[in-house]
Amino acid sequence: MAQSAAPAAASSAIPAVAPISLKEIAPWALFVGILMLVLLYFVGAEQGATSLISGENVHEWVHDGRHLLGFPCH
Numbered sequence: 001m002a003q004s005a006a007p008a009a010a011s012s013a014i015p016a017v018a019p020i021s022l023k024e025i026a027p028w029a030l031f032v033g034i035l036m037l038v039l040l041y042f043v044g045a046e047q048g049a050t051s052l053i054s055g056e057n058v059h060e061w062v063h064d065g066r067h068l069l070g071f072p073c074h
């Protein structure tokens, strides 16, 4: 019968994906970029004379990442 073929055809149909325009994604890309730069600062330069937060706590938290990324440390 023709009704038995209809469910098989419906399950193999590809759902339509709405495209995301560059204008919609640009603010999120900027936000994530700034967040990554702040993270890069804390991993790579939050130490000594450039330190924003006194003490060694931030440096100790990101110490392994610092070595992993090849920043000079000790």
Ligand SMILES: [Zn+2]
Pocket (backbone or CB within 6 Å): 063, 067, 073, 074
């Ligand atoms: Zn180190």
